[in-house]
Amino acid sequence: MNIGAQLEALREAGLYRSTQLISGPQGPRVMIDGRPVLLLCSNNYLGFADHPRVRQAAADAAMRWGVGAGASRLVSGTMTIHEQLEQRLAQFEGTESCVLFGSGYLANVGVLSALGRDGHTIFSDALNHASIIDGCRLARADTFVYRHCDVDHLESALRERGREGDVIVTDTVFSMDGDVAPLAEIVALARTYGALVVVDEAHATGALGPGGRGAAAAAGLGGEVDVIVGSLSKALGSYGGYVCARREIVELMLNSARALIFSTAPPPPAVAGALAALELLIEQPLRPEKLQAQAMVLRDELAIADMRPPPGATQIIPLIVGAADDAVRMSAAALARGVFAQAIRPPTVPQGSARLRLTVMASHTSSELAGAAASLRAAADEVGVRLGVGVDSTEPVARAA
Protein backbone atom coordinates (compact mmCIF):
# COMPACT_ATOMS: atom_id res chain seq x y z
CA MET A 1 0.00 0.00 0.00
CA ASN A 2 1.38 3.43 -0.81
CA ILE A 3 1.60 6.11 1.82
CA GLY A 4 -1.36 8.14 0.58
CA ALA A 5 -3.55 5.03 0.68
CA GLN A 6 -2.35 4.20 4.18
CA LEU A 7 -3.36 7.65 5.38
CA GLU A 8 -6.71 7.36 3.61
CA ALA A 9 -7.34 4.00 5.30
CA LEU A 10 -6.64 5.58 8.68
CA ARG A 11 -9.05 8.41 7.88
CA GLU A 12 -11.78 5.99 6.86
CA ALA A 13 -11.33 3.99 10.07
CA GLY A 14 -11.59 7.13 12.19
CA LEU A 15 -7.98 6.58 13.29
CA TYR A 16 -6.26 9.46 11.52
CA ARG A 17 -4.27 11.60 13.98
CA SER A 18 -3.05 15.16 13.89
CA THR A 19 -1.74 17.64 16.41
CA GLN A 20 -3.68 20.36 18.20
CA LEU A 21 -1.81 23.64 18.52
CA ILE A 22 -1.86 25.26 21.96
CA SER A 23 -0.70 28.84 22.59
CA GLY A 24 1.11 29.65 25.83
CA PRO A 25 2.19 27.34 28.66
CA GLN A 26 0.44 24.17 29.92
CA GLY A 27 -1.77 25.85 32.50
CA PRO A 28 -5.22 24.70 33.66
CA ARG A 29 -6.61 26.91 30.90
CA VAL A 30 -4.99 27.36 27.48
CA MET A 31 -5.64 29.23 24.26
CA ILE A 32 -6.73 27.27 21.18
CA ASP A 33 -7.46 29.18 17.98
CA GLY A 34 -7.49 32.40 19.99
CA ARG A 35 -10.11 31.09 22.42
CA PRO A 36 -9.56 30.19 26.10
CA VAL A 37 -10.46 26.57 26.91
CA LEU A 38 -10.20 24.36 29.99
CA LEU A 39 -7.27 21.96 29.50
CA LEU A 40 -8.39 18.49 30.59
CA CYS A 41 -5.76 16.28 28.95
CA SER A 42 -2.36 17.48 30.15
CA ASN A 43 -0.13 15.49 32.49
CA ASN A 44 1.17 18.69 34.11
CA TYR A 45 -0.75 17.54 37.18
CA LEU A 46 0.81 19.81 39.80
CA GLY A 47 1.40 22.88 37.69
CA PHE A 48 5.20 22.56 37.80
CA ALA A 49 5.73 22.85 34.02
CA ASP A 50 4.92 26.56 34.23
CA HIS A 51 5.80 27.24 37.89
CA PRO A 52 7.95 30.39 38.30
CA ARG A 53 10.59 28.62 40.40
CA VAL A 54 10.88 25.76 37.94
CA ARG A 55 11.15 28.16 34.99
CA GLN A 56 13.80 30.16 36.80
CA ALA A 57 15.83 27.04 37.63
CA ALA A 58 15.79 25.95 33.99
CA ALA A 59 16.74 29.42 32.80
CA ASP A 60 19.60 29.65 35.33
CA ALA A 61 20.84 26.21 34.32
CA ALA A 62 20.91 27.23 30.68
CA MET A 63 23.12 30.19 31.60
CA ARG A 64 25.35 28.19 33.91
CA TRP A 65 25.78 24.88 32.08
CA GLY A 66 24.47 25.56 28.59
CA VAL A 67 21.63 24.03 26.68
CA GLY A 68 22.95 20.62 25.68
CA ALA A 69 24.86 17.91 27.53
CA GLY A 70 27.09 17.34 24.52
CA ALA A 71 27.49 13.59 24.76
CA SER A 72 26.22 10.36 26.24
CA ARG A 73 26.53 9.90 29.98
CA LEU A 74 29.33 7.38 29.44
CA VAL A 75 31.40 9.72 27.30
CA SER A 76 31.48 13.31 28.60
CA GLY A 77 27.79 13.95 29.28
CA THR A 78 27.71 13.35 33.04
CA MET A 79 27.49 16.81 34.63
CA THR A 80 27.06 17.90 38.23
CA ILE A 81 23.38 18.69 37.70
CA HIS A 82 22.68 15.11 36.58
CA GLU A 83 24.29 13.72 39.68
CA GLN A 84 22.42 16.15 41.93
CA LEU A 85 19.04 15.13 40.58
CA GLU A 86 19.92 11.43 40.72
CA GLN A 87 20.89 11.67 44.38
CA ARG A 88 17.73 13.57 45.21
CA LEU A 89 15.52 11.10 43.33
CA ALA A 90 17.13 8.10 45.03
CA GLN A 91 16.52 9.77 48.40
CA PHE A 92 12.94 10.58 47.46
CA GLU A 93 12.18 7.05 46.26
CA GLY A 94 14.12 5.43 49.09
CA THR A 95 16.46 3.45 46.85
CA GLU A 96 20.23 3.04 46.88
CA SER A 97 20.76 4.56 43.50
CA CYS A 98 19.24 6.26 40.48
CA VAL A 99 20.14 6.96 36.87
CA LEU A 100 18.50 9.41 34.48
CA PHE A 101 17.37 8.50 30.98
CA GLY A 102 16.46 10.79 28.08
CA SER A 103 12.75 10.12 28.69
CA GLY A 104 10.41 7.72 30.45
CA TYR A 105 9.99 5.96 27.12
CA LEU A 106 13.73 5.39 26.87
CA ALA A 107 13.90 4.27 30.51
CA ASN A 108 11.41 1.45 29.91
CA VAL A 109 13.06 0.41 26.67
CA GLY A 110 16.47 0.45 28.37
CA VAL A 111 15.48 -1.37 31.55
CA LEU A 112 13.50 -4.15 29.90
CA SER A 113 16.00 -4.83 27.15
CA ALA A 114 18.80 -4.95 29.75
CA LEU A 115 16.97 -7.08 32.35
CA GLY A 116 15.07 -9.36 29.97
CA ARG A 117 17.78 -11.86 29.23
CA ASP A 118 17.81 -14.66 26.68
CA GLY A 119 16.06 -17.78 27.94
CA HIS A 120 13.90 -15.79 30.36
CA THR A 121 10.40 -14.34 30.25
CA ILE A 122 9.03 -10.85 30.83
CA PHE A 123 5.52 -11.05 32.28
CA SER A 124 3.70 -7.91 31.19
CA ASP A 125 0.18 -6.58 31.95
CA ALA A 126 -2.06 -6.41 28.86
CA LEU A 127 -2.62 -2.67 29.32
CA ASN A 128 0.98 -1.63 29.99
CA HIS A 129 2.26 1.52 28.31
CA ALA A 130 3.58 1.33 24.74
CA SER A 131 7.15 1.99 25.94
CA ILE A 132 6.99 -1.20 28.03
CA ILE A 133 5.71 -3.11 25.03
CA ASP A 134 8.56 -1.77 22.93
CA GLY A 135 11.05 -2.67 25.69
CA CYS A 136 9.70 -6.23 25.64
CA ARG A 137 10.09 -6.32 21.88
CA LEU A 138 13.74 -5.28 22.09
CA ALA A 139 14.61 -7.70 24.91
CA ARG A 140 16.09 -11.11 24.17
CA ALA A 141 13.60 -12.60 26.63
CA ASP A 142 10.19 -13.91 25.58
CA THR A 143 7.14 -11.89 26.58
CA PHE A 144 4.08 -13.29 28.29
CA VAL A 145 1.11 -10.89 28.36
CA TYR A 146 -1.20 -11.50 31.31
CA ARG A 147 -4.77 -10.25 31.44
CA HIS A 148 -5.12 -6.76 32.86
CA CYS A 149 -4.51 -6.81 36.64
CA ASP A 150 -5.32 -10.55 36.69
CA VAL A 151 -2.97 -12.02 39.32
CA ASP A 152 -4.43 -15.52 38.87
CA HIS A 153 -3.50 -15.43 35.20
CA LEU A 154 -0.05 -14.14 36.12
CA GLU A 155 0.43 -16.85 38.71
CA SER A 156 -0.61 -19.68 36.40
CA ALA A 157 1.89 -18.40 33.83
CA LEU A 158 4.65 -18.12 36.43
CA ARG A 159 3.92 -21.65 37.63
CA GLU A 160 4.08 -22.97 34.11
CA ARG A 161 7.12 -21.18 32.72
CA GLY A 162 8.62 -18.95 35.42
CA ARG A 163 12.38 -19.07 36.05
CA GLU A 164 14.53 -17.42 38.68
CA GLY A 165 15.55 -14.04 37.23
CA ASP A 166 12.46 -13.47 35.09
CA VAL A 167 10.84 -10.03 35.11
CA ILE A 168 7.31 -8.90 35.99
CA VAL A 169 6.52 -5.40 34.71
CA THR A 170 3.49 -3.22 35.27
CA ASP A 171 2.30 0.36 35.13
CA THR A 172 1.30 1.29 38.67
CA VAL A 173 -1.35 3.79 37.55
CA PHE A 174 -2.46 2.70 34.07
CA SER A 175 -2.00 5.59 31.71
CA MET A 176 -5.21 5.28 29.69
CA ASP A 177 -7.49 3.82 32.38
CA GLY A 178 -6.40 5.42 35.64
CA ASP A 179 -6.74 2.21 37.63
CA VAL A 180 -4.00 0.92 39.95
CA ALA A 181 -2.13 -2.39 39.64
CA PRO A 182 -2.48 -5.02 42.41
CA LEU A 183 1.08 -4.37 43.56
CA ALA A 184 1.05 -6.32 46.83
CA GLU A 185 -0.05 -9.51 45.06
CA ILE A 186 2.46 -8.98 42.27
CA VAL A 187 5.31 -8.51 44.74
CA ALA A 188 4.26 -11.65 46.64
CA LEU A 189 4.21 -13.70 43.43
CA ALA A 190 7.61 -12.34 42.45
CA ARG A 191 8.99 -13.54 45.80
CA THR A 192 7.56 -16.99 45.33
CA TYR A 193 8.89 -17.42 41.80
CA GLY A 194 12.16 -15.50 42.09
CA ALA A 195 11.18 -12.81 39.60
CA LEU A 196 12.28 -9.17 39.53
CA VAL A 197 9.53 -6.55 39.78
CA VAL A 198 9.70 -3.45 37.57
CA VAL A 199 7.03 -0.81 38.22
CA ASP A 200 6.36 2.19 36.00
CA GLU A 201 5.28 5.10 38.20
CA ALA A 202 4.99 7.65 35.36
CA HIS A 203 1.49 8.72 36.42
CA ALA A 204 1.89 8.02 40.13
CA THR A 205 4.97 10.06 41.03
CA GLY A 206 3.75 13.37 42.40
CA ALA A 207 0.16 12.12 42.32
CA LEU A 208 -0.21 9.17 44.70
CA GLY A 209 1.28 8.00 47.96
CA PRO A 210 2.83 9.86 50.89
CA GLY A 211 4.18 13.18 49.60
CA GLY A 212 3.63 11.98 46.04
CA ARG A 213 6.06 9.07 46.35
CA GLY A 214 3.97 6.89 44.08
CA ALA A 215 1.68 3.87 44.17
CA ALA A 216 4.29 1.41 45.48
CA ALA A 217 4.90 3.69 48.48
CA ALA A 218 1.13 4.14 48.89
CA ALA A 219 0.81 0.35 49.16
CA GLY A 220 3.63 0.20 51.72
CA LEU A 221 5.89 -1.52 49.19
CA GLY A 222 8.56 1.15 48.92
CA GLY A 223 11.51 -1.17 49.49
CA GLU A 224 9.91 -4.24 47.94
CA VAL A 225 10.06 -3.57 44.22
CA ASP A 226 13.35 -4.03 42.36
CA VAL A 227 13.06 -1.21 39.85
CA ILE A 228 11.05 2.01 39.85
CA VAL A 229 10.79 3.62 36.42
CA GLY A 230 9.67 7.24 36.49
CA SER A 231 9.15 10.18 34.18
CA LEU A 232 10.28 13.75 34.74
CA SER A 233 7.75 14.80 32.13
CA LYS A 234 4.44 14.50 33.94
CA ALA A 235 3.85 15.71 37.51
CA LEU A 236 7.47 16.89 37.63
CA GLY A 237 6.72 19.20 34.73
CA SER A 238 9.98 18.86 32.80
CA TYR A 239 11.38 16.26 30.43
CA GLY A 240 13.31 13.05 30.99
CA GLY A 241 13.07 9.70 32.70
CA TYR A 242 14.73 7.82 35.53
CA VAL A 243 15.35 4.43 37.05
CA CYS A 244 15.62 4.05 40.83
CA ALA A 245 16.97 0.71 42.07
CA ARG A 246 19.69 -0.94 44.09
CA ARG A 247 23.23 -0.07 43.04
CA GLU A 248 23.96 -3.23 41.05
CA ILE A 249 20.89 -2.73 38.86
CA VAL A 250 21.86 0.88 38.14
CA GLU A 251 25.39 -0.36 37.29
CA LEU A 252 23.85 -2.84 34.89
CA MET A 253 21.93 0.01 33.23
CA LEU A 254 25.15 1.97 32.72
CA ASN A 255 26.76 -1.11 31.23
CA SER A 256 24.02 -2.56 29.08
CA ALA A 257 20.94 -0.33 28.67
CA ARG A 258 21.43 0.76 25.08
CA ALA A 259 18.76 3.49 25.34
CA LEU A 260 21.03 5.11 27.94
CA ILE A 261 24.45 4.33 26.48
CA PHE A 262 23.71 5.38 22.91
CA SER A 263 21.71 8.52 23.57
CA THR A 264 22.87 11.96 24.69
CA ALA A 265 22.46 12.83 28.37
CA PRO A 266 19.38 14.94 29.23
CA PRO A 267 19.84 18.70 28.72
CA PRO A 268 20.87 20.69 31.84
CA PRO A 269 17.84 23.06 31.79
CA ALA A 270 15.42 20.10 31.80
CA VAL A 271 17.34 18.38 34.59
CA ALA A 272 17.52 21.54 36.70
CA GLY A 273 13.81 22.20 36.10
CA ALA A 274 12.94 18.70 37.29
CA LEU A 275 15.15 19.14 40.36
CA ALA A 276 13.38 22.40 41.24
CA ALA A 277 10.01 20.68 40.81
CA LEU A 278 11.11 17.81 43.04
CA GLU A 279 12.21 20.29 45.73
CA LEU A 280 8.81 22.00 45.48
CA LEU A 281 7.06 18.66 45.85
CA ILE A 282 9.13 17.84 48.93
CA GLU A 283 8.39 21.29 50.42
CA GLN A 284 4.69 21.06 49.60
CA PRO A 285 3.75 17.44 50.22
CA LEU A 286 0.04 18.29 50.22
CA ARG A 287 -0.06 19.21 46.53
CA PRO A 288 -0.74 15.58 45.52
CA GLU A 289 -3.62 15.48 48.00
CA LYS A 290 -5.10 18.57 46.36
CA LEU A 291 -4.79 16.79 43.03
CA GLN A 292 -6.62 13.73 44.34
CA ALA A 293 -9.32 15.90 45.92
CA GLN A 294 -9.92 17.64 42.58
CA ALA A 295 -9.93 14.26 40.81
CA MET A 296 -12.71 13.14 43.16
CA VAL A 297 -14.62 16.35 42.42
CA LEU A 298 -14.56 15.59 38.70
CA ARG A 299 -15.37 11.90 39.25
CA ASP A 300 -18.39 12.86 41.36
CA GLU A 301 -19.58 15.46 38.86
CA LEU A 302 -19.27 12.97 36.00
CA ALA A 303 -21.22 10.35 37.95
CA ILE A 304 -23.95 12.87 38.73
CA ALA A 305 -24.14 13.71 35.03
CA ASP A 306 -24.52 9.96 34.34
CA MET A 307 -21.28 9.84 32.35
CA ARG A 308 -20.37 6.46 33.89
CA PRO A 309 -16.70 6.95 34.73
CA PRO A 310 -15.18 3.58 35.70
CA PRO A 311 -14.61 3.08 39.42
CA GLY A 312 -11.32 4.44 40.68
CA ALA A 313 -9.74 7.32 42.47
CA THR A 314 -6.85 8.67 40.43
CA GLN A 315 -6.51 11.83 38.36
CA ILE A 316 -6.87 9.89 35.08
CA ILE A 317 -10.54 9.38 34.21
CA PRO A 318 -11.54 7.65 30.97
CA LEU A 319 -14.94 8.25 29.42
CA ILE A 320 -15.32 5.17 27.26
CA VAL A 321 -17.14 5.99 24.04
CA GLY A 322 -16.50 2.81 22.02
CA ALA A 323 -16.14 3.69 18.34
CA ALA A 324 -13.13 5.74 17.28
CA ASP A 325 -15.05 8.27 15.18
CA ASP A 326 -17.57 8.82 17.99
CA ALA A 327 -14.71 9.68 20.34
CA VAL A 328 -13.37 12.18 17.80
CA ARG A 329 -16.78 13.79 17.32
CA MET A 330 -17.39 14.03 21.05
CA SER A 331 -13.96 15.56 21.58
CA ALA A 332 -14.69 18.18 18.90
CA ALA A 333 -18.10 18.96 20.43
CA ALA A 334 -16.51 19.36 23.86
CA LEU A 335 -13.85 21.68 22.44
CA ALA A 336 -16.57 23.83 20.86
CA ARG A 337 -17.97 24.10 24.40
CA GLY A 338 -14.64 25.19 25.84
CA VAL A 339 -13.25 21.88 27.12
CA PHE A 340 -10.17 20.31 25.55
CA ALA A 341 -10.16 16.54 26.12
CA GLN A 342 -8.34 14.61 23.42
CA ALA A 343 -9.86 11.46 21.90
CA ILE A 344 -7.74 8.35 22.50
CA ARG A 345 -8.17 5.59 19.94
CA PRO A 346 -6.71 2.21 18.96
CA PRO A 347 -3.94 1.14 18.91
CA THR A 348 -3.31 3.26 22.03
CA VAL A 349 -6.33 1.54 23.61
CA PRO A 350 -8.00 -1.79 22.68
CA GLN A 351 -10.43 -1.98 19.73
CA GLY A 352 -13.91 -0.77 20.62
CA SER A 353 -12.77 1.19 23.66
CA ALA A 354 -11.99 4.59 22.17
CA ARG A 355 -12.38 7.23 24.82
CA LEU A 356 -11.92 10.72 26.07
CA ARG A 357 -9.14 10.42 28.61
CA LEU A 358 -9.59 13.19 31.14
CA THR A 359 -6.73 14.31 33.36
CA VAL A 360 -7.22 16.64 36.29
CA MET A 361 -4.73 19.22 37.52
CA ALA A 362 -4.42 20.32 41.13
CA SER A 363 -5.07 23.87 39.92
CA HIS A 364 -8.48 23.15 38.37
CA THR A 365 -11.17 24.70 40.56
CA SER A 366 -14.21 22.73 41.65
CA SER A 367 -16.53 25.01 39.70
CA GLU A 368 -14.41 24.59 36.55
CA LEU A 369 -14.64 20.84 36.93
CA ALA A 370 -18.41 20.95 37.47
CA GLY A 371 -18.74 23.12 34.36
CA ALA A 372 -16.55 20.68 32.43
CA ALA A 373 -18.75 17.72 33.40
CA ALA A 374 -21.81 19.63 32.15
CA SER A 375 -20.06 20.52 28.88
CA LEU A 376 -18.96 16.93 28.35
CA ARG A 377 -22.52 15.73 29.01
CA ALA A 378 -23.85 18.18 26.44
CA ALA A 379 -21.17 17.11 23.95
CA ALA A 380 -22.06 13.44 24.40
CA ASP A 381 -25.75 14.18 23.88
CA GLU A 382 -25.07 16.35 20.85
CA VAL A 383 -23.20 13.60 19.01
CA GLY A 384 -25.44 10.86 20.40
CA VAL A 385 -22.88 8.57 22.06
CA ARG A 386 -23.58 6.12 24.85
CA LEU A 387 -20.92 6.21 27.51
CA GLY A 388 -19.36 3.38 29.45
CA VAL A 389 -20.38 0.65 27.00
CA GLY A 390 -18.08 -1.86 25.39
CA VAL A 391 -15.59 -1.77 28.22
CA ASP A 392 -13.85 -5.08 28.55
CA SER A 393 -10.29 -4.55 29.57
CA THR A 394 -10.12 -8.06 31.04
CA GLU A 395 -9.45 -9.53 27.60
CA PRO A 396 -5.79 -9.90 26.73
CA VAL A 397 -5.30 -7.45 23.91
CA ALA A 398 -2.75 -7.52 21.15
CA ARG A 399 -0.95 -4.39 22.29
CA ALA A 400 1.85 -6.24 24.00
CA ALA A 401 2.08 -9.06 21.46
Ligand SMILES: *Cc1c(COP(=O)(O)O)cnc(C)c1O
Ligand atom coordinates in the same frame (compact mmCIF):
# COMPACT_ATOMS: atom_id res chain seq x y z
C1 LIG B 1 4.15 8.84 29.60
C2 LIG B 1 4.53 7.48 30.02
C3 LIG B 1 5.81 6.99 29.79
C4 LIG B 1 6.81 7.77 28.98
O1 LIG B 1 7.33 8.83 29.69
P1 LIG B 1 7.96 10.08 28.90
O2 LIG B 1 8.84 10.71 29.91
O3 LIG B 1 6.83 10.92 28.46
O4 LIG B 1 8.72 9.50 27.75
C5 LIG B 1 6.13 5.76 30.29
N1 LIG B 1 5.23 5.03 30.97
C6 LIG B 1 3.98 5.45 31.19
C7 LIG B 1 3.04 4.59 31.97
C8 LIG B 1 3.58 6.68 30.71
O5 LIG B 1 2.34 7.10 30.88
